[in-house]
Amino acid sequence: MKLFDVYPLFDIVPASAINCYITDYNGVEYLDLYGGHAVISVGHSHPDYVKKITEQLNRIGFYSNSVQNPMQEELAFKLGELSGYQDYALFLCNSGAEANENALKLASFHTGKARIIYFEKSFHGRTSAAVAVTDNPKIISPLNDTVRRTLLPLNDVSALESALQIGDVAAVIVEGIQGIGGCRVPEPAFLKAAEQLCEKYEAVLILDEIQSGYGRSGKFFAHQYADIRPDIISVAKGMGNGFPIGGILINPKFKPWFGMLGTTFGGNYLACAAGIAVLDIMKTEKLVDNALAVGNYLLSKVAGIPQIKEIRGKGLMIGLEFDFPIATIRKQLLYDEKIFTGVTGTNTIRILPPLTLTKPQVDHFVEALVRVLNKS
Numbered sequence: 563m564k565l566f567d568v569y570p571l572f573d574i575v576p577a578s579a580i581n582c583y584i585t586d587y588n589g590v591e592y593l594d595l596y597g598g599h600a601v602i603s604v605g606h607s608h609p610d611y612v613k614k615i616t617e618q619l620n621r622i623g624f625y626s627n628s629v630q631n632p633m634q635e636e637l638a639f640k641l642g643e644l645s646g647y648q649d650y651a652l653f654l655c656n657s658g659a660e661a662n663e664n665a666l667k668l669a670s671f672h673t674g675k676a677r678i679i680y681f682e683k684s685f686h687g688r689t690s691a692a693v694a695v696t697d698n699p700k701i702i703s704p705l706n707d708t709v710r711r712t713l714l715p716l717n718d719v720s721a722l723e724s725a726l727q728i729g730d731v732a733a734v735i736v737e738g739i740q741g742i743g744g745c746r747v748p749e750p751a752f753l754k755a756a757e758q759l760c761e762k763y764e765a766v767l768i769l770d771e772i773q774s775g776y777g778r779s780g781k782f783f784a785h786q787y788a789d790i791r792p793d794i795i796s797v798a799k800g801m802g803n804g805f806p807i808g809g810i811l812i813n814p815k816f817k818p819w820f821g822m823l824g825t826t827f828g829g830n831y832l833a834c835a836a837g838i839a840v841l842d843i844m845k846t847e848k849l850v851d852n853a854l855a856v857g858n859y860l861l862s863k864v865a866g867i868p869q870i871k872e873i874r875g876k877g878l879m880i881g882l883e884f885d886f887p888i889a890t891i892r893k894q895l896l897y898d899e900k901i902f903t904g905v906t907g908t909n910t911i912r913i914l915p916p917l918t919l920t921k922p923q924v925d926h927f928v929e930a931l932v933r934v935l936n937k938s
Contacts, residue, residue: 592896592902593902595904597800599773600741604843604917610839611843617835625830627824637838646786650813650814651812656828656833658798661772662695666692666732677731678709679731684736684740685740719755726760733765736767736770738770738784739876744881744907746874753790757791767792775797776799778877778879781854794812797810850917853919859924864880871884878917881911884909889908891911
């Protein structure tokens with residue numbers, strides 16, 4: 563049997579990793595400015611993280627959600643405390659796509675409606691409803707295409723109200739900062755208006771913070787820059803620092819009933835151990851503050867590079883757009899300068915490092931980027 567060939571792969575085999583660095587099987591060290599798609603939040607192989615999961619595995623690794631698991635309560639308490647959403651409830655699952663599936667389903671249960679409003683350049687996952695409200699027709703199958711939905715321009719308040727006035731909208735889903743869309747930040751005024759319009763027209767506001775959450779933006783959630791409180795917040799990626807875990811934070815106005823949502827693996831012992839370790843490390847090491855400070859430093863350093871057409875994002879979620887394709891530049895950064903970066907579209911480099919990134923590491927990246935650009 564061979565693997566189903568859906569991933570274009572770089573010719574690199576990671577063997578180990580520590581904090582912001584990856585070492586391959588040839589002993590070559592790379593600076594990781596991509597964090598495995600924004601997943602590595604507290605740094606690779608953090609000793610407290612490794613210890614927490616190892617100790618848990620030596621006790622019990624898994625049982626079903628038919629028994630009590632106090633670690634779920636601990637995770638919910640610590641997440642509420644650190645994020646400022648103590649009064650919300652937490653449903654645990656396994657991934658970002660699954661988090662958004664459950665958010666959309668819960669919104670439809672709550673409102674009795676079916677239509678979903680989503681936005682241009684959005685990405686919400688690859689599963690049934692999540693991919694249907696992702697702005698990429700290439701990955702939407704005929705089966706997914708049955709979801710009732712309306713695509714709107716981001717930051718267009720009048721278009722949003724016109725769509726909501728129809729009266730059949732269950733939810734509006736928007737990313738705190740668009741990830742695949744190139745680190746585009748919704749305008750605070752737009753998010754504020756979306757909150758008010760959803761309340762007016764009895765729709766649910768879902769904030770997809772799967773990539774932009776967990777401190778990456780310099781606040782715990784990117785939508786907190788707009789001073790709003792969404793009805794549902796979806797989380798994953800940085801939540802487990804590499805261990806599969808996701809969830810939704812749910813406004814207390816939603817009332818659960820037995821069987822409403824469910825999962826086999828969601829909230830298992832190992833996932834909770836990973837999630838608790840991440841929150842404890844983030845709090846102790848003040849990683850949200852670090853993401854803001856080092857992110858602002860990075861923004862100031864790249865601002866003077868003339869080849870960059872546009873700089874977008876907040877904290878350590880930054881998109882650098884050029885007016886030419888950047889595939890060659892990204893490969894030179896990787897193979898010549900030994901720096902992992904991300905990409906979106908053909909012209910934008912994405913920077914999504916661990917939240918432990920330092921200013922000297924930023925200097926190293928900027929110097930390397932300038933070298934590569936000057937060779938082009």
